[in-house]
Amino acid sequence: MKQAKISEAVVKRLPIYLRYLLHMQQMQIHTVSSQHIGKVLDLNPAQIRKDLASFGEFGKKGIGYDVDYLVEKIRHILKLDREIAVVLVGAGHLGHAISNYNAYLKDNMRIAAIFDADPAKLGTQIAGIAIQPLEELSETIATRNIRLAIITVPAPAAQKVADQLIAAGIEGILNFAPISIRTDRDVKIYNADVTSSLQSLAFYLNEKKEIT
Amino acid sequence: MKQAKISEAVVKRLPIYLRYLLHMQQMQIHTVSSQHIGKVLDLNPAQIRKDLASFGEFGKKGIGYDVDYLVEKIRHILKLDREIAVVLVGAGHLGHAISNYNAYLKDNMRIAAIFDADPAKLGTQIAGIAIQPLEELSETIATRNIRLAIITVPAPAAQKVADQLIAAGIEGILNFAPISIRTDRDVKIYNADVTSSLQSLAFYLNEKKEIT
Numbered sequence: 001m002k003q004a005k006i007s008e009a010v011v012k013r014l015p016i017y018l019r020y021l022l023h024m025q026q027m028q029i030h031t032v033s034s035q036h037i038g039k040v041l042d043l044n045p046a047q048i049r050k051d052l053a054s055f056g057e058f059g060k061k062g063i064g065y066d067v068d069y070l071v072e073k074i075r076h077i078l079k080l081d082r083e084i085a086v087v088l089v090g091a092g093h094l095g096h097a098i099s100n101y102n103a104y105l106k107d108n109m110r111i112a113a114i115f116d117a118d119p120a121k122l123g124t125q126i127a128g129i130a131i132q133p134l135e136e137l138s139e140t141i142a143t144r145n146i147r148l149a150i151i152t153v154p155a156p157a158a159q160k161v162a163d164q165l166i167a168a169g170i171e172g173i174l175n176f177a178p179i180s181i182r183t184d185r186d187v188k189i190y191n192a193d194v195t196s197s198l199q200s201l202a203f204y205l206n207e208k209k210e211i212t
Numbered sequence: 213m214k215q216a217k218i219s220e221a222v223v224k225r226l227p228i229y230l231r232y233l234l235h236m237q238q239m240q241i242h243t244v245s246s247q248h249i250g251k252v253l254d255l256n257p258a259q260i261r262k263d264l265a266s267f268g269e270f271g272k273k274g275i276g277y278d279v280d281y282l283v284e285k286i287r288h289i290l291k292l293d294r295e296i297a298v299v300l301v302g303a304g305h306l307g308h309a310i311s312n313y314n315a316y317l318k319d320n321m322r323i324a325a326i327f328d329a330d331p332a333k334l335g336t337q338i339a340g341i342a343i344q345p346l347e348e349l350s351e352t353i354a355t356r357n358i359r360l361a362i363i364t365v366p367a368p369a370a371q372k373v374a375d376q377l378i379a380a381g382i383e384g385i386l387n388f389a390p391i392s393i394r395t396d397r398d399v400k401i402y403n404a405d406v407t408s409s410l411q412s413l414a415f416y417l418n419e420k421k422e423i424t
Contacts, residue, residue: 012408015408079414093305093312094309098406148414178313194404195227198360199226
């Protein structure tokens with residue numbers, strides 16, 4: 001399988017390229033250089049060329065990349081050229097907030113079902129989607145062909161919910177609970193971590209501004 | 213400046229190392245190999261050794277890294293060994309959710325003030341912090357020595373809020389609005405992007421499970 005060679009770091013950068021390329025499409029720009037993308041996205045042009053070359057050479061020296069072709073290619077590699085149903089578990093503040101992103105999800109990706117353990121929330125809706133009890137999780141995932149999951153439950157509940165999702169056949173999990181979820185099954189898990197991002201930002205604090 | 217050599221990719225991985233090392237400290241484990249960290253965090257051991265070597269050699273061949281020393285070193289490099297006050301702008305669902313992460317923020321980092329444009333929210337509290345009007349933003353940032361910001365306002369308001377924060381002297385911004393924030397000033401901006409993470413996850417969907 002050719003795609004196995006693409007590193008996780010590249011996979012994480014592809015959506016960033018895609019987002020900017022879609023912006024260029026809107027602006028009616030048809031050709032772009034790695035220098036330009038690098039400048040806008042604050043990345044090394046050589047890194048961009050290397051990333052894009054990892055799934056075939058299709059930039060032209062001195063001319064650059066064809067925007068439409070690159071969009072199509074990246075969408076295909078990321079498997080965004082098909083319908084992908086997503087389930088969200090945890091209808092608290094974060095679940096609400098992420099459901100509201102639904103309007104920004106592109107490329108046939110949609111939150112299709114929302115679950116919560118709290119009986120008081122059942123039957124209420126978020127962004128037009130009825131909240132279901134966890135007991136219906138497996139059946140809904142199977143019958144609606146849901147393949148990715150977002151976890152927005154509190155930390156103590158996250159691993160158990162993940163285990164349920166994995167048992168139900170979910171192939172990838174984006175976890176927002178502030179705890180690392182583990183599995184020995186062949187399921188991709190991203191632990192989104194607000195604190196990590198803040199810690200990385202701290203690196204860039206200006207030492208000259210320190211009050212010591 | 214020595215730290216200028218540390219790449220952004222390394223800076224983003226350091227908090228991930230730190231989180232696992234803190235876990236090891238709790239488990240009373242005092243020495244760790246790059247092989248072990250790599251296995252747990254799903255990273256190449258050679259990459260880990262290279263990352264950690266970028267701020268000085270302090271692993272010992274055949275013995276590994278001293279956990280306590282590495283924690284101290286990473287916290288120092290990330291500037292987490294000092295008090296860092298953070299401001300959050302946007303007291304909607306996402307703002308609520310992130311304020312609730314405050315208990316998980318380690319290393320002297322704390323959300324110290326919350327702002328919102330909606331007059332109806334003023335005076336109410338999130339996690340014990342009173343919501344203030346945007347008019348007080350600059351003064352609060354200055355008097356309370358706030359250096360980092362989290363943006364959780366709707367997309368159309370995000371750039372304007374960022375401009376205000378930057379004008380007020382904020383040095384780093386973690387933006388959750390689904391729009392890329394730009395600046396020509398020397399301020400580090402991370403555009404947290406839920407949709408990008410989901411798109412990356414899609415890459416790992418199992419093609420054998422496709423219903424075509």
